[in-house]
Amino acid sequence: MGGVDVVVAATGAGGAGAGGGGAGLLSPHAARALLATRAKGADQATNRLTDRRHASRTSNSVEPLRGDGRVATLAVVRAQAGSVRPSSIWVFTVVLLVFIVFAEQVSDAFAAHPVLSAAATVFSGIFVQAVPFVALGVLVSALIAAFFPGDGLRRLLPRGEKARVLASGLAGVGLPACECASAPIASRLLASGAGRGAAIAFLLAAPAINPVVIAATLVAFPDRPQMALARFCASLLVAWLVGLAFLRRASDQDPLPEPAHEAGHAHGGGSRLDRFLAAAKADLLSSGSFLVLGAGFAALAHVLIPPAWLAALGGNLLSSVAAMTVLAVVLSVCSEADAFVAASFTALPSTAQLVFLVVSPMVDLKLVGMHVGMFGARLALRLDAVVLAVAVAVATTGGLLVFGAGR
Numbered sequence: 001m002g003g004v005d006v007v008v009a010a011t012g013a014g015g016a017g018a019g020g021g022g023a024g025l026l027s028p029h030a031a032r033a034l035l036a037t038r039a040k041g042a043d044q045a046t047n048r049l050t051d052r053r054h055a056s057r058t059s060n061s062v063e064p065l066r067g068d069g070r071v072a073t074l075a076v077v078r079a080q081a082g083s084v085r086p087s088s089i090w091v092f093t094v095v096l097l098v099f100i101v102f103a104e105q106v107s108d109a110f111a112a113h114p115v116l117s118a119a120a121t122v123f124s125g126i127f128v129q130a131v132p133f134v135a136l137g138v139l140v141s142a143l144i145a146a147f148f149p150g151d152g153l154r155r156l157l158p159r160g161e162k163a164r165v166l167a168s169g170l171a172g173v174g175l176p177a178c179e180c181a182s183a184p185i186a187s188r189l190l191a192s193g194a195g196r197g198a199a200i201a202f203l204l205a206a207p208a209i210n211p212v213v214i215a216a217t218l219v220a221f222p223d224r225p226q227m228a229l230a231r232f233c234a235s236l237l238v239a240w241l242v243g244l245a246f247l248r249r250a251s252d253q254d255p256l257p258e259p260a261h262e263a264g265h266a267h268g269g270g271s272r273l274d275r276f277l278a279a280a281k282a283d284l285l286s287s288g289s290f291l292v293l294g295a296g297f298a299a300l301a302h303v304l305i306p307p308a309w310l311a312a313l314g315g316n317l318l319s320s321v322a323a324m325t326v327l328a329v330v331l332s333v334c335s336e337a338d339a340f341v342a343a344s345f346t347a348l349p350s351t352a353q354l355v356f357l358v359v360s361p362m363v364d365l366k367l368v369g370m371h372v373g374m375f376g377a378r379l380a381l382r383l384d385a386v387v388l389a390v391a392v393a394v395a396t397t398g399g400l401l402v403f404g405a406g407r
Contacts (some may be wrong), residue, residue, distance in 0.1 A: 005403075008165050011203065015235070015381040021298065032152035039262070054273045058184055072173070074091045082109065099318040101229055111373055118303050119299040119303045120299070120300065121167065121298060122295075122298060122299040122302045122303075122344060123295050123296060123298075123299035125263050125340075125344075126298055126337075126340045126341060127292070127295045131273060133178055135242050135284075136212050136336070138280055138283045138284045139280065140210075140212060141273075142276045142277075142279040142280035142283060143276065144272070145275055145276065146270060146272040146276035146279065146280035147244070148276040155401070156171075157171075157194060157198060159369055161195055161197065161247055162244065162247065163168075163195075164194060164195055164197070164198040164199050165195075165197040165201045165240065165244055165247060165265055166201075166240060166244040167198075167234055168189070168194070168197075168198040168199070168201040168202040169201040169202065169204075169205040169206070169239040169243060170205070170206035171202055171205075171206070171235070171237075172202060172207070172209045172210055172236075173207035173209055173210060173211070175206065175210075177368055178207050178248070178283060178334055178335055178336065179207045179333060179334065179335060179361055179366070179370075179388075182202065182203055182206040182207050183203065183370045183374065184198070185202065185206070185208075186199040186374070190200060190374070195247070196246055196375075197243040197244060197245075197246050197247035198243065200239075200241030200242055200383065201239045201242070202237060202239075203374075204235070204239035204242060204361075204362050204387065205239035205240075207335040207361040207362075208231070208232075208235035208236075208239070208335060208357075208358070208361040208362065209231075209232050209235050209236050209239075211337075212336055213231075213336060213339070213361070214228050214231070214232055216337070216339050216340070219339075220339035220340045220342070220343040221343055222351075224350060224372065224403075225356065226403075227350065227353070227357070228401055229356060229400050229402075230354055230399065230402045230403075231357045231358060231399065234354065234358050234391075234394050235357075235361070235362075236396045238358060238362065238387070238391045238394050238395075240395070241388055241390055242383070242387050242390055245386060246383065246386075268277050268281050269306040274347050278397070290337060292329065293332070293333070294343065295337075295343075297327075297331055298341050298344045298345070301345075307347070313347070313348065317349060317351060317352070317396075317405065320348045320349055320351075320352035321351065321352045321355050321392065321396055323348075324342070324345070324348065324352040324354070324355050324356040325355055325358060325359055325388070325392055326358075328355070328356045328359040328360040328364060329359065329363055329364050329365065329388075330365065331360070331365070332364040332365050332366045332367075333360060333362065333363070333364075335361040338356065338360040339357060340363070342356040342360075347387065349399075349403070349404075350403040351395075351396060351397060351399025351400055351403055352397050352399075353400040354397065354398065354402075354403075355391075355392055355395040355396060358391045358392075358394065358395035359388065359391045359392065359395070359397075361392065362387050362388075362391055363384050363387050363388045367379075367384075368380065368384055371383060371384060405406055
């Protein structure tokens with residue numbers, strides 16, 4: 001039927017037709033040429049979509065592409081289903097189940113060896129006391145990751161740079177987050193233009209002065225409630241001082257990668273439930289592993305270090321402060337559990353324990369790597385050195401004022 005014209009609905013070009021008028025009828029040859037052109041355009045759009053898909057793996061946005069009057073829409077699916085390896089979860093679960101099932105046999109084995117029994121007693125005491133606060137901290141942290149983006153926090157801050165630093169430090173009270181969760185929030189603060197000083201103040205204060213951590217400190221030191229107050233005041237003062245010292249508006253010199261850590265906590269795309277579950281899973285494994293490490297080290301220290309050594313260490317304020325500072329950096333215990341680790345060193349002065357509580361949420365081995373990712377290696381190392389010096393000085397001074405030169 002060669003004499004029959006082919007009718008083409010030209011949706012993109014506004015109904016181009018022969019002679020500029022009428023019904024928009026095209027000859028078969030012209031129609032095939034038009035369809036070939038559009039097919040080529042569609043292939044190019046598909047290639048652009050593929051490139052964008054690879055460049056936006058951490059995004060859940062829907063990206064529209066417009067060409068030749070058509071709108072091609074592609075939902076870019078986030079490729080991070082395995083951000084937290086299932087093997088880690090299974091190992092953690094299997095080990096926990098083994099201890100539960102064979103609890104009696106394990107208890108008998110420890111009872112036959114006094115040293116192991118003492119270590120197990122110290123470990124279980126620290127672990128059992130700390131677990132509820134770790135779980136609560138993980139819950140709050142995951143809720144923040146799901147419902148409270150960093151730019152929302154920035155809009156609540158005052159305009160003045162110094163006032164913004166002070167407000168960001170205090171925001172840790174109403175927006176509690178562990179060390180891991182506070183890093184991406186601080187990174188988004190920095191990226192949104194809140195300023196480097198404000199981001200640093202929040203980064204340091206949030207894991208140290210939030211209600212979960214203060215409650216855990218009160219439970220860990222029932223005979224010294226002033227320890228919680230001293231920790232709150234000293235930590236907030238350190239955050240303010242360091243934030244003001246690094247006060248400068250965010251600029252192109254401030255590297256703002258949110259990648260590794262941000263992806264690990266799944267603060268990006270996806271539904272709120274997905275972000276909540278992913279953040280809770282990552283934080284629980286991270287906090288739980290460091291809690292086990294800290295409790296295990298404290299238990300070993302109690303059975304392996306002779307009491308005479310601890311007594312001699314506790315008799316000298318400088319050596320005890322230095323020892324607890326090193327422990328705080330090396331152990332990398334989560335802030336919800338560090339009070340129980342510090343309280344287990346009963347032979348050391350309260351001032352040294354306070355130094356541990358102030359330093360631990362601000363500078364440790366895992367945080368150094370996170371700070372390098374946020375600020376770059378040079379600035380991060382300078383920041384951590386300043387934080388460590390200011391934290392030790394403020395905590396030691398505060399401890400002497402609150403507890404005196406003795407206990």
